[in-house]
Amino acid sequence: MHRNVITLFVCLIAVSGCNSGSQKNTKTVEPAKTTSARTKAINSSLVKYENDTNLTGKELSWIIRQKENIKSSLIDPKSAMFRNVLISRAKGAPAVLGEVNSKNRFGGYTGYKRFFAAEHIQAIEGDNISSYEFNKLWDEFVP
Numbered sequence: 528m529h530r531n532v533i534t535l536f537v538c539l540i541a542v543s544g545c546n547s548g549s550q551k552n553t554k555t556v557e558p559a560k561t562t563s564a565r566t567k568a569i570n571s572s573l574v575k576y577e578n579d580t581n582l583t584g585k586e587l588s589w590i591i592r593q594k595e596n597i598k599s600s601l602i603d604p605k606s607a608m609f610r611n612v613l614i615s616r617a618k619g620a621p622a623v624l625g626e627v628n629s630k631n632r633f634g635g636y637t638g639y640k641r642f643f644a645a646e647h648i649q650a651i652e653g654d655n656i657s658s659y660e661f662n663k664l665w666d667e668f669v670p
Contacts, residue, residue, distance in 0.1 A: 574669060577612035577625070586614050586621070593623035593644035600649050606630040610639065615668040620645060622668050627651065641665065 575582055577590055590612060598604040612625035626639040641652040643664055652661040 573617045574613055574615045577609075577614075582614070589621050590614055590623050593649075596649050597627055597642050597644050597651065598629075600651065600655070601627070601629045602632055603630040606636070613669070617668050624665065624668060643668070 575586065577587075582590075594607075594609060594612070598607045601607055607627055607629045610626050610628075612623065615622050615624060622643060622645040624641070624643050627642050628636050628639045631637050640654065641661065643650045643661070650656040650661060650664065652658055656664070
Protein backbone atom coordinates (compact mmCIF):
# COMPACT_ATOMS: atom_id res chain seq x y z
CA MET A 528 0.00 0.00 0.00
CA HIS A 529 2.79 2.39 0.99
CA ARG A 530 4.65 1.58 -2.22
CA ASN A 531 1.53 2.40 -4.33
CA VAL A 532 1.16 5.80 -2.66
CA ILE A 533 4.82 6.62 -3.30
CA THR A 534 4.53 5.49 -6.93
CA LEU A 535 1.43 7.63 -7.42
CA PHE A 536 3.18 10.62 -5.85
CA VAL A 537 6.23 10.22 -8.11
CA CYS A 538 4.00 9.93 -11.19
CA LEU A 539 2.13 13.10 -10.26
CA ILE A 540 5.40 15.00 -9.84
CA ALA A 541 6.64 13.72 -13.20
CA VAL A 542 3.44 14.68 -14.99
CA SER A 543 3.31 18.14 -13.42
CA GLY A 544 6.85 18.81 -14.64
CA CYS A 545 5.95 18.07 -18.27
CA ASN A 546 5.23 21.71 -19.02
CA SER A 547 8.77 23.05 -19.18
CA GLY A 548 7.69 26.60 -19.78
CA SER A 549 9.37 26.72 -23.19
CA GLN A 550 5.98 26.94 -24.84
CA LYS A 551 4.28 30.21 -24.07
CA ASN A 552 0.66 30.90 -24.73
CA THR A 553 0.67 33.90 -27.03
CA LYS A 554 -3.01 33.80 -27.91
CA THR A 555 -4.74 37.05 -27.04
CA VAL A 556 -8.43 37.71 -26.92
CA GLU A 557 -9.64 40.76 -28.78
CA PRO A 558 -12.32 42.84 -27.06
CA ALA A 559 -15.73 42.82 -28.68
CA LYS A 560 -16.09 45.60 -31.22
CA THR A 561 -19.88 45.74 -31.19
CA THR A 562 -22.03 46.71 -28.27
CA SER A 563 -25.33 44.98 -27.68
CA ALA A 564 -28.56 46.96 -27.77
CA ARG A 565 -29.07 46.23 -24.07
CA THR A 566 -25.66 47.67 -23.17
CA LYS A 567 -26.33 50.73 -25.33
CA ALA A 568 -29.67 51.31 -23.60
CA ILE A 569 -28.14 50.93 -20.15
CA ASN A 570 -25.36 53.35 -21.09
CA SER A 571 -27.82 55.83 -22.53
CA SER A 572 -29.94 58.31 -20.62
CA LEU A 573 -32.94 55.98 -20.92
CA VAL A 574 -31.64 53.68 -18.16
CA LYS A 575 -29.75 54.86 -15.08
CA TYR A 576 -28.68 52.91 -12.02
CA GLU A 577 -29.56 54.09 -8.54
CA ASN A 578 -25.94 54.86 -7.66
CA ASP A 579 -25.36 56.83 -10.90
CA THR A 580 -23.99 60.29 -10.19
CA ASN A 581 -25.97 61.69 -13.14
CA LEU A 582 -29.36 61.06 -11.50
CA THR A 583 -31.49 64.14 -11.12
CA GLY A 584 -33.22 64.92 -7.83
CA LYS A 585 -36.53 64.07 -9.45
CA GLU A 586 -35.26 60.66 -10.60
CA LEU A 587 -33.83 59.89 -7.17
CA SER A 588 -37.09 60.81 -5.43
CA TRP A 589 -38.99 58.65 -7.95
CA ILE A 590 -36.73 55.68 -7.08
CA ILE A 591 -37.25 56.23 -3.34
CA ARG A 592 -41.04 56.49 -3.76
CA GLN A 593 -41.26 53.33 -5.88
CA LYS A 594 -39.05 51.38 -3.47
CA GLU A 595 -41.45 52.38 -0.69
CA ASN A 596 -44.38 51.16 -2.82
CA ILE A 597 -42.64 47.80 -3.30
CA LYS A 598 -41.89 47.58 0.43
CA SER A 599 -45.57 48.17 1.26
CA SER A 600 -46.53 45.08 -0.75
CA LEU A 601 -44.14 42.81 1.19
CA ILE A 602 -44.98 40.71 4.26
CA ASP A 603 -42.14 42.28 6.27
CA PRO A 604 -41.44 45.73 4.74
CA LYS A 605 -38.69 46.57 7.25
CA SER A 606 -36.62 43.58 6.13
CA ALA A 607 -36.49 44.66 2.46
CA MET A 608 -33.05 44.78 0.85
CA PHE A 609 -32.64 46.14 -2.67
CA ARG A 610 -29.91 45.69 -5.27
CA ASN A 611 -29.35 46.48 -8.96
CA VAL A 612 -31.98 49.22 -8.85
CA LEU A 613 -32.38 51.30 -12.00
CA ILE A 614 -34.75 53.82 -13.47
CA SER A 615 -35.86 53.44 -17.06
CA ARG A 616 -37.53 55.88 -19.40
CA ALA A 617 -37.56 53.47 -22.34
CA LYS A 618 -41.35 53.83 -22.71
CA GLY A 619 -41.48 57.53 -21.85
CA ALA A 620 -42.83 57.41 -18.31
CA PRO A 621 -40.30 56.46 -15.64
CA ALA A 622 -40.25 52.95 -14.21
CA VAL A 623 -38.06 51.58 -11.43
CA LEU A 624 -36.70 48.06 -11.77
CA GLY A 625 -34.36 45.96 -9.67
CA GLU A 626 -34.18 43.11 -7.21
CA VAL A 627 -35.63 42.87 -3.70
CA ASN A 628 -35.13 40.36 -0.89
CA SER A 629 -37.32 40.25 2.21
CA LYS A 630 -38.46 37.96 4.98
CA ASN A 631 -41.41 35.61 4.59
CA ARG A 632 -44.00 34.63 7.22
CA PHE A 633 -41.52 32.23 8.83
CA GLY A 634 -38.88 34.94 9.30
CA GLY A 635 -36.52 33.63 6.63
CA TYR A 636 -35.32 35.59 3.61
CA THR A 637 -36.91 34.47 0.34
CA GLY A 638 -33.99 35.29 -1.95
CA TYR A 639 -33.73 38.15 -4.41
CA LYS A 640 -36.62 38.55 -6.83
CA ARG A 641 -36.89 41.07 -9.65
CA PHE A 642 -39.39 43.88 -9.23
CA PHE A 643 -40.99 46.49 -11.45
CA ALA A 644 -42.62 49.67 -10.18
CA ALA A 645 -44.30 52.43 -12.18
CA GLU A 646 -47.06 54.93 -11.46
CA HIS A 647 -49.87 52.43 -10.91
CA ILE A 648 -48.05 49.08 -11.09
CA GLN A 649 -45.96 47.27 -8.51
CA ALA A 650 -44.95 43.78 -9.61
CA ILE A 651 -42.62 41.26 -7.99
CA GLU A 652 -41.68 38.32 -10.19
CA GLY A 653 -43.41 35.15 -9.03
CA ASP A 654 -45.45 36.88 -6.32
CA ASN A 655 -48.19 38.86 -8.04
CA ILE A 656 -47.19 38.23 -11.67
CA SER A 657 -46.01 35.15 -13.53
CA SER A 658 -42.37 34.91 -14.60
CA TYR A 659 -43.44 34.84 -18.25
CA GLU A 660 -45.45 38.06 -17.99
CA PHE A 661 -42.75 39.67 -15.87
CA ASN A 662 -40.06 38.90 -18.45
CA LYS A 663 -42.15 40.55 -21.17
CA LEU A 664 -42.57 43.63 -18.97
CA TRP A 665 -38.87 43.71 -18.04
CA ASP A 666 -37.77 43.43 -21.69
CA GLU A 667 -39.95 46.40 -22.62
CA PHE A 668 -38.24 48.68 -20.13
CA VAL A 669 -34.69 47.30 -20.22
CA PRO A 670 -34.08 46.79 -23.95
